[in-house]
Amino acid sequence: MRQVRxxxxxxxxxxxxxxxxxxxxVEDESSLRELMQRTLQQERYVVETAADFAQAESKIxxxxxxxxxxxxxxxxxxxxxxxxxxxxxxxxxxxxxxxARDSLEDRxxxxxxxxxxxxxxxxxxxxxxxRIRSVIRRSQGRGDMSLRMGNVRLDPDSSxxxxxxxxxxxxxxxxxxxxxxxxxxxxxxxxxxxxxAVWGDHADQxxxxxxxxxxxxxxxxxxxxxxxxxxxxxxxxxxxxxxERE
Amino acid sequence: MKLITRIALRLTLxxxxxxxxxxxxxxxxxxxxxxxxxxxxxxAYSETIIVRMLNHRELPSLDSGSxxxxxxxxxxxxxxxxxxxxxxxxVEVYIPERExxxxxxxxxxxxxxxxxxxxxxxxxxPSFERDELGEAxxxxxxxxxxxLLVTVIVVTLLVLRRSMRPLYELLQWLDxxxxxxxxxxxxxxxxxxxxxxxxxxxxxxxxxxxxLFEQQKNFIGNASHELQTPLAVIGNRIEWIxxxxxxxxxxxxxxxGINHSLSHIVKLNKTLLLLTKIDNGQFPEVSDVxxxxxxxxxxxxxxxxxxxxxxxxxxxxxxxxxxxxNRTLAITLIGNLIRNAYIHSPEGGSIDITINFxxxxxxxxxxxxxxxxxxxxxxxxxxxxxxxxGLGLALVKAIGDYYSLGVEYHFADNRHIFTIIRPKxxx
Numbered sequence: 001m002r003q004v005r006x007x008x009x010x011x012x013x014x015x016x017x018x019x020x021x022x023x024x025x026v027e028d029e030s031s032l033r034e035l036m037q038r039t040l041q042q043e044r045y046v047v048e049t050a051a052d053f054a055q056a057e058s059k060i061x062x063x064x065x066x067x068x069x070x071x072x073x074x075x076x077x078x079x080x081x082x083x084x085x086x087x088x089x090x091x092x093x094x095x096x097x098x099x100a101r102d103s104l105e106d107r108x109x110x111x112x113x114x115x116x117x118x119x120x121x122x123x124x125x126x127x128x129x130x131r132i133r134s135v136i137r138r139s140q141g142r143g144d145m146s147l148r149m150g151n152v153r154l155d156p157d158s159s160x161x162x163x164x165x166x167x168x169x170x171x172x173x174x175x176x177x178x179x180x181x182x183x184x185x186x187x188x189x190x191x192x193x194x195x196x197a198v199w200g201d202h203a204d205q206x207x208x209x210x211x212x213x214x215x216x217x218x219x220x221x222x223x224x225x226x227x228x229x230x231x232x233x234x235x236x237x238x239x240x241x242x243x244e245r246e
Numbered sequence: 247m248k249l250i251t252r253i254a255l256r257l258t259l260x261x262x263x264x265x266x267x268x269x270x271x272x273x274x275x276x277x278x279x280x281x282x283x284x285x286x287x288x289x290a291y292s293e294t295i296i297v298r299m300l301n302h303r304e305l306p307s308l309d310s311g312s313x314x315x316x317x318x319x320x321x322x323x324x325x326x327x328x329x330x331x332x333x334x335x336x337v338e339v340y341i342p343e344r345e346x347x348x349x350x351x352x353x354x355x356x357x358x359x360x361x362x363x364x365x366x367x368x369x370x371x372p373s374f375e376r377d378e379l380g381e382a383x384x385x386x387x388x389x390x391x392x393x394l395l396v397t398v399i400v401v402t403l404l405v406l407r408r409s410m411r412p413l414y415e416l417l418q419w420l421d422x423x424x425x426x427x428x429x430x431x432x433x434x435x436x437x438x439x440x441x442x443x444x445x446x447x448x449x450x451x452x453x454x455x456x457x458l459f460e461q462q463k464n465f466i467g468n469a470s471h472e473l474q475t476p477l478a479v480i481g482n483r484i485e486w487i488x489x490x491x492x493x494x495x496x497x498x499x500x501x502x503g504i505n506h507s508l509s510h511i512v513k514l515n516k517t518l519l520l521l522t523k524i525d526n527g528q529f530p531e532v533s534d535v536x537x538x539x540x541x542x543x544x545x546x547x548x549x550x551x552x553x554x555x556x557x558x559x560x561x562x563x564x565x566x567x568x569x570x571x572n573r574t575l576a577i578t579l580i581g582n583l584i585r586n587a588y589i590h591s592p593e594g595g596s597i598d599i600t601i602n603f604x605x606x607x608x609x610x611x612x613x614x615x616x617x618x619x620x621x622x623x624x625x626x627x628x629x630x631x632x633x634x635x636g637l638g639l640a641l642v643k644a645i646g647d648y649y650s651l652g653v654e655y656h657f658a659d660n661r662h663i664f665t666i667i668r669p670k671x672x673x
Binding site: 031042187190192199237 | 471474475476477478479481482483485486488489490498499501502505506509547550551553554577
């Protein structure tokens with residue numbers, strides 16, 4: 001038994017991604033809940049769901065999760081109460097609050113009560129995945145915050161990118177785009193969403209996205225030149241997706 | 247026409263026929279009264295004459311200075327029978343002393359002496375000139391009418407002005423009132439019940455309209471809020487299909503179409519939500535925003551976005567202008583104006599931005615003036631441009647109103663000029 005645990009611990013240490021993460025989705029809106037569940041399952045998470053406060057309460061009491069996605073506006077209670085209960089039970093679940101009430105007070109109240117992140121509705125599923133990864137990575141406290149995919153490594157702290165450990169010089173916008181995609185690998189990113197994330201608040205209102213195409217083109221060329229094993233695949237009419245080359 | 251002018255005019259009109267009626271009545275009553283008095287005198291005089299005659303005493307002389315005159319004629323019994331009683335009449339008599347005709351009151355009666363002979367007695371007393379009396383009455387009445395009118399109007403005006411003060415206070419208050427804005431309570435310092443009721447009614451009406459305004463505002467806010475999640479779900483589902491199934495080119499084309507329309511709705515919804523939040527004052531966080539730097543940053547972003555249109559953007563004025571504002575609102579305000587200038591500039595056109603302490607001016611090339619009255623209205627579009635929400639400038643206006651900034655548009659020298667003006671009394 002002890003051996004088994006040791007092996008498990010070993011795997012957890014060297015390859016945490018192999019050990020499936022458990023996620024609880026607390027969301028009363030069935031359509032959204034189902035979408036979140038399907039997306040996260042595709043990301044190889046083990047996903048449980050709760051449609052209301054009572055269900056969530058009993059699941060939290062009975063099981064341990066790596067991350068709880070918590071809608072604070074539930075039909076039978078305030079999700080913030082669940083946060084208090086988690087704290088009272090001395091559980092160390094990561095909690096991401098999901099709420100349509102994207103006012104500052106809610107955000108502060110949630111974070112003050114121990115939530116790890118706050119994601120205002122509506123959100124893109126790629127965004128949700130990126131937030132979950134970031135929260136889990138933070139809680140595991142691995143010193144290396146680099147994002148890796150294929151032979152590409154991006155170090156957010158020093159803003160440098162390495163391909164096969166050779167540094168590739170990227171311009172600011174190119175770096176931002178790659179950073180954004182590396183946080184959301186294998187997800188289709190809408191060009192408007194990308195524009196907003198990289199260029200700022202109102203760039204998503206632009207009439208055309210030539211400026212996005214131009215920057216992505218430059219980034220692709222640099223990745224190709226350095227023989228990167230990842231590529232930005234264009235999905236006509238929608239945007240791009242960062243995938244590993246086959 | 248002002249209420250007071252109208253009241254004065256109506257009083258003038260109403261008094262005129264009343265005074266006329268009064269004049270006529272006065273005239274006839276007066277004549278009646280005078281005739282009555284004269285008739286009494288004539289009767290007494292005629293009695294004196296008859297008594298003296300029957301007693302064979304000396305009759306009064308005709309020129310006794312009393313101006314009265316008389317004549318006695320014997321008449322036959324037949325005439326007497328048909329002319330019984332006392333008859334009064336107004337006649338013109340010839341007065342030989344004055345050698346002219348004068349109006350006179352005449353009494354005619356029949357009497358019989360002891361021998362049975364009938365006599366007709368006519369007694370005349372000089373009377374007044376009716377025309378002259380009428381004229382005099384008319385003259386005086388006219389004068390009285392004018393005096394009365396002036397008095398009445400002056401008094402009415404004074405009284406009205408005093409007692410109508412609550413009404414004018416209420417009117418001034420209503421002039422200042424704007425729905426949805428902070429307002430003073432309805433003035434109600436009067437003891438007159440009618441005005442108290444009017445003020446209370448105004449207060450209630452304002453409350454009702456405030457309530458409706460609030461409801462409508464909330465409705466738009468709630469509607470767009472409710473739409474958010476279903477819209478996001480649709481978007482995510484479309485992305486899922488594109489990502490996880492292998493749609494044919496035809497299917498993909500349709501999906502792109504759906505996504506395109508969807509992003510337009512999402513954009514519209516987002517903007518409506520933002521407008522509602524601004525109107526509800528849900529941006530209380532204020533920080534020091536360097537407007538000049540923000541303008542340069544936004545201009546460079548949009549310069550990049552619209553690079554292929556070769557638009558030149560010149561920024562002049564202050565290098566730094568720090569204003570206490572909400573950052574999101576400041577970016578929205580400046581971003582929308584600059585984006586607007588880029589979108590509506592012709593290819594190769596130029597944009598001029600001037601940053602001054604109290605004003606920010608953004609101008610771009612154009613061909614015809616926009617409707618300055620409506621350019622900041624929601625869903626006003628000068629041109630039907632695909633992807634336009636028609637809310638960009640409404641957003642600018644809403645933020646301007648929120649910070650009491652002046653937001654103006656004018657067209658000069660073939661340029662659209664938008665100006666944001668900071669009022670002097672505000673910091």
